[in-house]
Amino acid sequence: MTVLRIETVTYGVDDMPACIAFMENWGLEKLEGGAAGADFRTRENQRILLRKSDDTALPATEEDGPTVREVIWGVDSPEGLSAVAAELSSDRDIREDGAATLHARDDSGFAIGFALADIAPADPPEVALNFHEDIRRINADNWPAERATPLRIGHAVYSIRREGNRCAAQFYMERLNFRLSDRSEDGGTFLRCEGSNFHHTLFLFHRQGTRNYFNHLAFEMPSFDEIMTGGSHMKKSGAVSVSGPGRHSLGSNWFWYFENPCGGNIEYFADMDRMNDDWQPRYWEQSPPYARWMLGDDVLTG
Ligand SMILES: [Fe+2]
Structure with missing residues (x-):
């Protein structure tokens, strides 16, 4: 079992239009969006899901107001996912949904999940910086784009x-x-x-x-x-x-x-x-x- 990264983060929000605009400004790619929610992705293909805070499908939270309702970790293989299920089911409730994602709670009570990682190459832009005589760019300017994109x-x-x-x-x-x-x-x-x-x-x-x-x-x-x-x-x-x-x-x-x-x-x-x-x-x-x-x-x- 190897946990590779954060795969999906689900927020429960109150002001959906403002939150969608915020994540677009942040530089994330919007896959779909509407009154009920929106899905965003990073360049490496992680998901940020916005849902209404009163959506009964979301894990309960002890916090008031908008917050992260679940962090899903990406696991390396189906066998790894089974190993997580076997490990955690020894002392807590584990639920598997129709999308082969496991849902549980950590020892602080935060909702966590596990799914197969689906990693895409982020293909970061090349960065060529000149310091002293370590010259990586010649006869070329270095003007960053006005908008930034998280990897x-x-x-x-x-x-x-x-x-x-x-x-x-x-x-x-x-x-x-x-x-x-x-x-x-x-x-x-x-x-x-x-x-x-x-x-x-x-x-x-x-x-x-x-x-x-x-x-x-x-x-x-x-x-x-x-x-x-x-x-x-x-x-x-x-x-x-x-x-x-x-x-x-x-x-x-x-x-x-x-x-x-x-x-x-x-x-x-x-x-x-x-x-x-x-x-x-x-x-x-x-x-x-x-x-x-x-x-x-x-x-x-x-
Ligand atoms: Fe930090």
Whole structure:
């Protein structure tokens, strides 16, 4: 059983037209959309589904207002999917729907699912940058397009209660083979699924630690320029920047976060650290600084 990536994220939203417009501005490709909902895809063929928050087909949530209602993880093979079902059915309800997707809950109570990964090549645009005498572009300008296109969903972040936060992470590590990248006692646990070398595909954040809620969803961009052009476009479209742009300490990624009317926050990121099984997980009593540099002082709460 190898979990490769986040496959599908389903939001329950209130203002469908505003949420559809927001995701179009974010740079996602709309497959279909209407009053009842909309489906978007990333370049790597992950799905972002918008549904009405009162849709009874959605998993229940303990949150008020719009939020992510389910994160479905992409698994490598049918055998892998069967192994997940066998593993999780030992201590919780598992439901398989007609689309061969498994639905369950993690140990914090968040709705999770598992489906066969259906990965398309993202074909990122070439980035040719000139630094000192490392010249990658000559007799050519470097004018980025005004609109940015996310390559793929990189990670999801849940804010969780401080009490029991270790057990919340153990579920992903011991039952689903996620790897530990970094853990801080005052912040949270950065995990990567087995088939990904991103520093984190899942972060369980307990800095505030008083309640469980969906914190943010992050999209990988092809370059720093596309973080900036994408973020600039979001600001012009009326989106509210909540943190950044900047570069994080843990994961090292460039970031820029915005409020998302679909629920939680949403992030553009690029240049994240990559890990394999040679990486020794780090344990921090106190987290290193939120950012190595950033514009403004606003940090994400969790
Ligand atoms: Fe993030």
